[in-house]
Amino acid sequence: MLHFENSAVEIKNLTKVFGEHTVLNNLNFDIPKGKITTILGFSGAGKSTLLKHILGLHKPTSGQINVLDRDLSKMSEVDLREFRQKFGMLFQYAALFDSMTAKQNVEFPLKEFTSMTPEEVNNRAETLLESVGLEEFSHNKLPSELSGGMRKRVGLARALALSPDIMLYDEPTTGLDPITTKMVNDLIVETGEIHKEQQMSSIIISHDVQATLKISDYVAFLNRGNIVEYLPASEFAKSEHPLVQEFINL
Amino acid sequence: MEMVQGRFENFVSGIGRVIIQNINGLGSIFKFMLSFFYWAVRPPIRPRLLFEQLEFIGNKSIFIITLAGSFTGMVMAYQTYFGFQLINVDSLVGPVTAISLARELAPVLTGLIVAGRAGAAMAAQIGTMKVTEQVDALEVMGINSVQYLAVPRIIAGTLSVPMLSVFFLFIGNVGSYFVGTKALAIDEAIYLSKLGDFMFLTDIWQGVIKAFFFGFVVSVIGTYFGFSVTKGAEGVGKGTNLAVVWGMISVLVLDYFLTSFLVQVL
Numbered sequence: 001m002l003h004f005e006n007s008a009v010e011i012k013n014l015t016k017v018f019g020e021h022t023v024l025n026n027l028n029f030d031i032p033k034g035k036i037t038t039i040l041g042f043s044g045a046g047k048s049t050l051l052k053h054i055l056g057l058h059k060p061t062s063g064q065i066n067v068l069d070r071d072l073s074k075m076s077e078v079d080l081r082e083f084r085q086k087f088g089m090l091f092q093y094a095a096l097f098d099s100m101t102a103k104q105n106v107e108f109p110l111k112e113f114t115s116m117t118p119e120e121v122n123n124r125a126e127t128l129l130e131s132v133g134l135e136e137f138s139h140n141k142l143p144s145e146l147s148g149g150m151r152k153r154v155g156l157a158r159a160l161a162l163s164p165d166i167m168l169y170d171e172p173t174t175g176l177d178p179i180t181t182k183m184v185n186d187l188i189v190e191t192g193e194i195h196k197e198q199q200m201s202s203i204i205i206s207h208d209v210q211a212t213l214k215i216s217d218y219v220a221f222l223n224r225g226n227i228v229e230y231l232p233a234s235e236f237a238k239s240e241h242p243l244v245q246e247f248i249n250l
Numbered sequence: 251m252e253m254v255q256g257r258f259e260n261f262v263s264g265i266g267r268v269i270i271q272n273i274n275g276l277g278s279i280f281k282f283m284l285s286f287f288y289w290a291v292r293p294p295i296r297p298r299l300l301f302e303q304l305e306f307i308g309n310k311s312i313f314i315i316t317l318a319g320s321f322t323g324m325v326m327a328y329q330t331y332f333g334f335q336l337i338n339v340d341s342l343v344g345p346v347t348a349i350s351l352a353r354e355l356a357p358v359l360t361g362l363i364v365a366g367r368a369g370a371a372m373a374a375q376i377g378t379m380k381v382t383e384q385v386d387a388l389e390v391m392g393i394n395s396v397q398y399l400a401v402p403r404i405i406a407g408t409l410s411v412p413m414l415s416v417f418f419l420f421i422g423n424v425g426s427y428f429v430g431t432k433a434l435a436i437d438e439a440i441y442l443s444k445l446g447d448f449m450f451l452t453d454i455w456q457g458v459i460k461a462f463f464f465g466f467v468v469s470v471i472g473t474y475f476g477f478s479v480t481k482g483a484e485g486v487g488k489g490t491n492l493a494v495v496w497g498m499i500s501v502l503v504l505d506y507f508l509t510s511f512l513v514q515v516l
Contacts, residue, residue, distance in 0.1 A: 055390060084392035095383035109391055112294075168390075 002218065002230050004032040007066075008166055008201035009054055014063035016049055016225075023049045025225035027063070031218075034199035036192050038212040038233075040247065041222035047205045050222065051168060054203070055087060056080045068165055085113055088159030092171040094151040096143040102154045103129065103139040109161045128157040131194070132187060149180040156187055160195075167191065169204040173211055181208070185215050209248050213237060221247065282396075282474045286404055289397035296402065303406030307368040307469075311414055314363055319418040322355055323347060323425030331434045343434070344441040345448035347426040348419075352453040356419040357411075358505055361464030364411050365497030369472035372403050373493035376476025377486040385477070400473040404466065411465025412458045419457065452516045460508050467504060468497045 009031040016024040023046045031037045041047050052058040053065055056072045065072045068086060075083060096105050106125040110116055116124065129139055132153040143151055152172070159167060169188060173181040192202050206212050212219055212233070219236040221229040221244050229241045237248060326347040334340045376399050379385050385395045430436045475493035479485045 057389060081392040081394065084390060087390060089387070089390045091383045091387060093383065095387040097384055097387070098378075098382070112391070112393060 002030065002232075004030045006033045007031060008033045008068060009203070010064075010066040011050075011053075012064045012066075014053065014065060015061050016046075016053065016058065017061045023225050024053070024060075027226060029220065029227050029230070031201060031203060033201050034196060035217040036188065036202040036204065036215060037218045037220065038204040038206055038216040039220045039222055040206060040209065040212060042247070043207075045222045046225045047222055048170070051170060051203070051205055054166075055084060055089075055168070085109075085162050086165045087168060088162070088164035088166070089168040089170065090152065090155050090159050090172055092174055093148075094143070094155030096151055096154055096158070098143050101140045101142055102134065102146065102150075105143070105154055106157045106161055109158065113162060124161070125157075128160060129154070131160075132157045148176060149183055152176075152180070152184050153187070156191065160191065163195070163198065165198070165200060167195075167200060167202045169202065169206075171206055172204060173206065173208045181211060185211050189215050209250075278478075279470065279474050282400075282477070283470055285396050286400055286470065289394055290401050290405065292397065296398070299398070299402040300406055303402045304410060306371070307364065307403075307406050308410035308413060311364060311367060311410070312417065314367065315360060315414050315418050316421050318359055318363060319356070319421035320425040322359060322418075323351060323422030323427075324429045326350060326355070326422070327426040327429040327434065331430070331436075340434070340436060341440045341444055342448070343430050343436060344426065344445040347430075348423050348445055348449045349453050351419050351422040351426075352449070352457045354457075354505075354509075356422060357415045357457040357461040357464060358501060360411055360415040360418050360461055361468060361501035361505075362498050364407065364414065364465065365468040365472075365501060366494055368407060368410075369468045369497040370490050370494045372407075372469065372472030373476040373479070373490045374486060376400075376473060377479030377489040380477060380479045381482050381486060395477070400477070403473050404469040407469025407472070408462060408466040411468070412461040415457055415461035416454070419454065456509075456512045456516055459512060460505065463504060463508060464501050467500045471497045471500060 007030040009029075011027055011029040014024050014027040014029075015022065027050070039047055039050065049058065053060060053072075054067060056065075056067075056075065060073065067083075070083065072080065072083075096102075097108065100108065103122075103125050106128050107121050110121045110124055114121075126136075126139065130136075134150060134153045134157065138146060138150060143154070146154065172184050172188065176184060188202060188204070192200065204212065204216065213236060216233040219229075219231060219233050220227050221236075221239075221241070223243050229236070229239050229244050231239060236244070239245065327343055330343045330346050330350075331340055334342055334346070376385070379399070385399070388395045388398055427441065430441050431438045472493045475489040475496070479489040
């Protein structure tokens with residue numbers, strides 16, 4: 001199992017039980033700073049539950065999660081809410097606010113959490129939308145008027161608005177056509193490159209093995225609430241673990 | 251014999267399950283209500299969201315309240331006249347209609363209309379946001395979804411229903427006055443003087459207090475069922491349906507308890 005000197009997330013003996021069902025089982029796992037780490041696994045393996053623990057949306061039944069050197073279990077609800085501003089998240093279907101235009105979606109976190117003037121907010125939103133390649137004529141369109149790929153771009157711009165230290169991607173390419181999948185993968189890599197100086201860490205939850213191996217630095221395989229394999233992406237395909245081989249060859 | 255016993259056990263356990271489910275549901279609504287009070291008094295205050303909801307629940311309900319109020323007043327005047335005419339007290343049509351409207355019809359019908367219109371919209375809007383992960387997006391940003399989505403809707407509903415109820419009362423009385431004096435030929439001076447003799451401010455207050463509670467309950471139920479939505483479009487439909495049904499039932503049940511309390515204290 002991999003351990004890092006400079007970790008963005010440290011998970012120690014994490015167990016989560018819902019009723020009689022153990023979803024995460026004594027999990028130990030480090031995620032490095034400034035790298036792209038992907039968590040692969042079958043449906044029901046506990047990936048989304050793990051993501052919610054990293055965000056502090058779920059409390060562990062036992063164990064500890066340190067994010068950016070802070071123990072989430074010792075933080076109050078108010079502190080946790082403030083701390084979440086260090087995260088950006090791209091949802092599977094972008095989760096844009098459907099009553100707001102693309103630009104208003106990006107402006108939303110800036111208006112909520114910064115003391116920027118309306119002009120500064122406007123400029124920052126436009127810069128972000130341009131940086132993810134959304135053309136100007138789409139800035140004032142509602143999410144329902146945008147294609148799936150465009151919505152992902154806006155979702156990414158919104159997630160980056162507050163310059164997060166950790167970017168989370170929940171199934172970023174599931175259900176997309178090959179061209180849009182490539183576009184999203186390129187965006188993830190570009191985003192990591194652009195924010196390399198601030199050591200932004202990217203965590204991807206995915207089923208898409210081929211894309212994962214292309215864009216990730218490290219890949220972990222989660223099965224029944226436990227990490228059964230955790231390797232640099234270049235070595236992951238050579239793993240001899242039977243479940244990993246089964247997953248890759250599906 | 252064993253088969254009968256088995257059926258009886260199933261029947262009793264079925265009833266028990268329904269009772270437990272309903273108690274659980276009541277507990278969840280109560281917990282949701284407590285979280286509303288907790289987040290309503292915490293910063294940041296978002297007046298823009300409150301005004302948007304006041305505009306939607308209050309302003310945009312005026313047309314339907316005008317229609318419902320005027321026709322309710324007119325029908326009440328007719329029905330009261332045909333009853334009172336039999337005992338030669340048709341001059342009391344004005345005050346009887348006005349008191350009925352003030353104490354019961356205006357707050358109850360306004361509550362039911364808002365439950366059907368705004369309660370359903372609240373459940374559908376929040377439910378759709380829930381299934382499309384927009385509520386999760388708020389939480390991930392560090393914004394409490396109850397504070398952002400429920401608080402402005404519940405405050406706006408609680409403030410709007412009393413105002414709409416007073417408007418309903420006014421329009422209903424205008425309708426009743428025209429039917430009474432023009433169609434039923436009751437003398438205008440008698441109609442107005444009897445109205446002044448028998449109608450008091452406490453009648454109006456009783457209706458306003460009831461409407462305040464109806465607005466609160468309907469909005470809490472609308473937002474609660476919105477947050478309870480699961481399973482996609484089907485879930486949104488189910489949540490919206492439950493919000494309307496329980497919103498309306500709550501108005502009618504609460505009306506009895508509020509009436510029995512208010513007639514004693516006012």
